Amino acid sequence: MYQIDPERNRLVVDKLKGQFNEAIEKHEMLADMLCISVKKEVIRHCLQFLRDDKDLQFNFLTTLCGMHYPETSQLGVVYHLHSFVNNHRIRIKTATHISDPTFPSATTLWPAANWMERETYDFFGIQFGDHPNLQRILNVDEMTDFPLRKDFPLEDQTREDKDDSMFGR
Amino acid sequence: MAKELETDYWERDLVHTPEPKEYNTLNVGPTHPATHGVFQNVMLMDGEFIVSTEQTIGYIHRAFEKIAERRPFYQVTPLTDRLNYCSSPLNNMGWHMTVEKLLGIETPKRVDYLRIVIMELARIADHIICNSVIGVDSGALTGFTYIFQDREYIYEIYEEICGARLTTNMGRIGGFERNFSPKAWEKIHHFLKTFPAKLKEFETLLVRNRIFMDRTINVGAFPADRALAYGFTGPNLRACGVDYDVRVINPYCSYEEFDFVVPVGQNGDTYDRFMVRQEEMWQSLRIIEQAIAKLDAMDDKETYFAKDPRFVLPPKEKVYNNMEALIWHFKIVMGETDIPAGEVYHSIEAANGELGFYLVSDGGRTASRLHFRRPCFIYYQAYPEMVKGAMLSDAILTMSSMNVIAGELDA
Amino acid sequence: MIFLFFMLSAIMVISALFVVFSKSPINNVIFLIICFIAMAGHYILLNAQFLAVVHIIVYTGAIMVLFLFVIMLLNLNKAIIPQKSRLTRIMAVITGGIFFLVLLAATRQTFEIHARYPFTSEIGLVANVGKTLFHEFLLPFELSSVLFLSAMVGAVMFGKKDHPNEAE
């Protein structure tokens, strides 16, 4: 099984706290991974610091995804970072209010972030500030809604065999 | 220069002014035979050479993440089938392990080993597709039909275990739906006995054939640092020389007990990818053999699911007869169990690389958010960089050797 | 026989005119090919079978394919080149006509030609042509190979991109 290394977790938290101080909102140990919430103003620097720091070396962006918290009307972005050398994974979270869904882009740090951010934009309508090509990627360009927000209906509205009374459920 | 010519003393014709350099655009896809699934590449071509590529994907976008938010956990398994449909059981197991992690279900060792047998079979099946398709795209169709017969055999094994060939929906949260039948074991043993010779034959057809080597060596080469920056994982990263394998780095499902080699390549070209996949099949065979040895050494031949009554469907004979069991059965099927709130990230070494499930639960009936880290989606964006300056034929081989599965790409 | 001659000639002249007047380069090439095939017919009429076949292989099979290839490769059919001015074109036709008349007049003046050797139908055979080529014309033959080689080198040098990276 994957071993959790509390030493390294503490090191990460200490280093980040030392660097960004109160911009680190919260850190908690969830089931398998250290999870750090960061203010969106510093998220880019935070990621860069994590990537470039000699001891941490989080050189691999495992994944990036958007979140929608309808109860607080917030949109968030979650980064999973992985340090190959230290074999250490952490999760960085950041969030902002739905009325101003802009985040800095991580494309310059990892080219891999390019499509993931486009996907996040596509699903949640999160704007990534200096993204080179922020267009819809999976959905048709004409779409105006952001389908993964909780208020968007899942079902295809034109399904016929379901409208039939015998398929209604 | 144009001015000079206008004052030509004899010709008063319109002088042709040079236009900016013009390249051909070639529209590869979405139904081009080489794109297998569906993605479009608009290639800017200078003769046979590719100047730049622009991809359009999403032609089979099916909104997996949205559906997953509306379905109880066990109904997500059929969805994961359709991610990388060449190796459905791998995805199934990955998803089950994720849920088990969230729910805190401890699986018995026997389940782990059974899963490993299935997962490695699935890996072989996936690599068979990828490598034989490299052959097909380079024009050697025959190798495909030879090796595909073994894939058919793997289908038979699947069918014996779960009842489906491709989209298996195999296993349940906590284990399997039924124990492996004697026939299934027989087939697995037969497979282990016959497959090496077939694989060898397939290798003889291609591996040391100069035409094939010329077609693949230094085609679509990608340096390791770029590959890491682009988030490559799996065989594609290993072909670049980085021995990153989730099974070794973050062992799950008792992989730490197994002895196998992580094959790596040299410079990440198509030949490396082909060879890495080829070697992985051999290693998978070894792992299966070890797993079977371990299973044979066990006294327990009956356990096939975790005995966790909170989340695992009770056995049918109890449901039929026992009120308590019936109630739990209803609760689990309706999704009314007390699922703990929390988030987990679990990743497995799928055939194409690190397949991650980021599962956020708020304690409700369904996941509040489920994000798939789909390896294809992440590394396919490096394709333009890989084929820049290459020829059209190279681009096609590069694409097939990357093994981009449309279902996984578009979610 | 005469009929065959006239037919072939007519094909040649008409297609040659099309070569000149047709605007699309592809059509030019195709009419030139027709012209050349007709010319191969003439060669056969003249008992030069070997020459006829070599003509087809070299001209139709290589040179014209090269033309067609370049046109396709550079996609020239789309790049419309403006024609010369009407005046120039009329002048060209007149010049050609006058040239034709002058040449015709000049050839009309020629004295009667007498065959040097008694007539033989064998001269067009490979053996005869080959013997002449390799006996009497050995030096020019070898020299022409040098010319050909230099042309090849020249073509390769021209065709090469100056800096391989510049194209990007």
Place this chain on the structure above:
Amino acid sequence: MSEKLNPIIAPTIAEAPEGISGQGFFATSIEKAVGLARKNSLWPLPFATSCCGIEFMATMAAHYDLARFGSERLSFSPRQSDLLMVMGTVAKKMGPVLREIYIQMAEPKWVIAVGACAASGGIFDTYSVLQGIDRVIPVDVYVPGCPPRPEQIIDGILKIQDLVGNESLRRRNSKEYEDLMKKYNME
């Protein structure tokens, strides 16, 4: 086991014409011959988007061998194919592409929707998936299953063969066919 099989008359081209009766015989026997030829030479265009495409590969491969029906020559150019096999999910983004391909195909053409996704959207009842390709192009045969077994795909092709073999040569010029095309806004 018998229920698994549909009664399928083994298609052979060497079928003797039944009964000779005046002028009608000529036309029908020609139609029959053409139908036999057509149905034994259906060149498919595999529009394989997802899982069913892999099962189609299995159908092409040694165990099932679609070649037995004379259909192994895949032509990816719509001009050359007779049978459009839509296999896999067709998203709304893909719909126009599919329609374009159908229009580009040369008559006579047939369409087979393989798999739940192509036939009805299947499990993917979502905003992005076309709920059955018969929304954009006319479909001749539906094959259920997700993905269908190669046996089912072959079943579907046999069904199409029956359809092809019995089709009148004039059908493609008929009013009915025109109406069908009009329904899909084609010509």
Place this chain on the structure above:
Amino acid sequence: MNQITSAIQIIPLEYYIVLSVTLFSIGVMGILFRRNIIAILMCLELMFNSVNLLLTAFSAYHSDPAGQVFVFFIMIVAAAEVAVGLSIVVMMKRNVESVDINLLNRLKW
């Protein structure tokens, strides 16, 4: 076979002379007429071939293979000319995006 061999004895030599003169003039006209380098090269080929025809005709009438040997030399020269000429065209197209002869008359670009 016999028929063909005797053909040249029926057709007067003058006919061939007139034919080749015609072709040659058409070639000349074409060179003056066109602005497309490729067309001009083609007209050049036409002129070469009219000469070839004449040479062959004379050779046949004289029963002297030397004339046909010359045709070979002309073919060689023509092939060489086409090779170099077309490579110039390719280079020109690459550099100035045109095959207009008027752009070449300064011999620089």
Place this chain on the structure above:
Amino acid sequence: MQNLTNRSKVVSDKKMTFLEKIYLPAILRGMSITLSHFFRKKSTISYPEQTREFSKVYRGQHVLKRDELGRERCTACGLCAVACPAEAITMISAERKPGEEHLYREEKYAAVYEINMLRCIFCGDCEDACPKEAIFLTDRIVSSQYKRQPFVYGKDILVEPLDPEKRIDISARQTDAVRKFKENKKYAHNK
């Protein structure tokens, strides 16, 4: 990049020997393989005439089981419809009327039970969810149709025939424990 594990092994060898460079040996070897297959027994199954052996647990067309007395087992509890990820199952339940005991096992039964076979993905979740041993998938395949409508399978197709000879045997799909349980006739379920 340093090694992350101590298990890595470079597997590709890109240096060609002279024999490999001249193409022929590899080509001849390949040709000998293809020729040997030319004379080998073919692995094709001529489908409509021959059928491939299906696994007993194959998930094909559904069946609604009757019990030994020929009564429909389904009680229209709706679990299968809930469990269906494709939402392909619809049912309307009805109360059993007196005199219908020989038809329906429980007091409630499905008056209408329809599965849209075009939607169905044959995942087997309904079988898993059924607490009454009523719905099973079988090793029969669903055949293709020219129209959409026939794919909505009603009870006329789904319920197995009354004739005991024509019953569909699904015992292979059940676990050993269930089979053992079924032999014991003293439980209410087995009566």
Place this chain on the structure above:
Amino acid sequence: MDWTLYIYKTIFLFIILLVTLLVAMYSTYGERKVAAFMQDRRGPNRAGPFGLLQPLADGVKMFMKEEIIPLSANRILFILGPSIAMTTALLTGVVIPWGGTLTIGGREFSMQIADLNIGILYVFAMVSIGVYGIMIGGWASNNKYALYGSIRAASQMISYELAMGLSIVALVITTGSLSLHEIVQQQHGMHWNIFYQPLGFLLFLTCAFAETNRAPFDLPECETELVGGYHTEYSSMKLGFYLFAEYINMFISSAVIATLYLGGYNMPFIHQLGLSPNAVTLLGTAFFFMKILFMIFLFMWIRWTLPRFRYDQLMNLGWKGLIPLAIFNILATGVFYYLNELF
């Protein structure tokens, strides 16, 4: 005027055309069967017994299919392309000696339509014209894939024609004749040229693969890259012509190879059987066809074994591999014969 000869030639021409078409037709069937058998499959077996009517079904179907000429295509050239391909493919057969001489009613009839003294060159000429079919058709389609296909075809065929010509030169040195008839007669008994020119045979074979656009040189139409290559836009019978022309080419080049290198209609030990001359001739023809069929099988065998080349590798192989080898072959042959004369 020798009318019987004319009539005989005409009839024979038609027979040859018919046989060519028939063989080409059934090589499509053969190809599918061979492919199937090599791939552990069964191949077409529904149309007629063993699927023997499959080519007919394909033919009828293609004939009845709708003709599509794309709007943006050049109509005349679009139709011209397949016609050229088909015609040139058919025309090549006239110089091939299909057998010895038949004696009917005291007259000798040669089983060759035209015994040109430059037979080999005629074949070359026809092949070189055949390129136009592909080039023009591909260009006229106004489709990029087709254009790529035709450009590839053009450069490939020119390059390999060169190597082919050079490999023939060595053969001509050994035989001293360009006439196919004479070349065959020189290979009497077991003096087949393949034993004297093994390298030349290999080179010629390779070039023949390239000239007929067969795998591993099927770049102009390789479907994984160019969809259909030059015939992407073709449908109906025009497509049929292209596909057919390929098989005719394959048949003819097999015949040429058999003629040049495998002894043509010569059959070893046939004269010891004591048969009548006519029987010997017919038996020789049959043997010739067996050789041809074997060559066709070889074509298919290789196609279903090897991966295909890439464009630049193809060119490299042609220019840097085959042409130098062919030149070396010429030199070696020349030196050998020079030394042979000296001593």
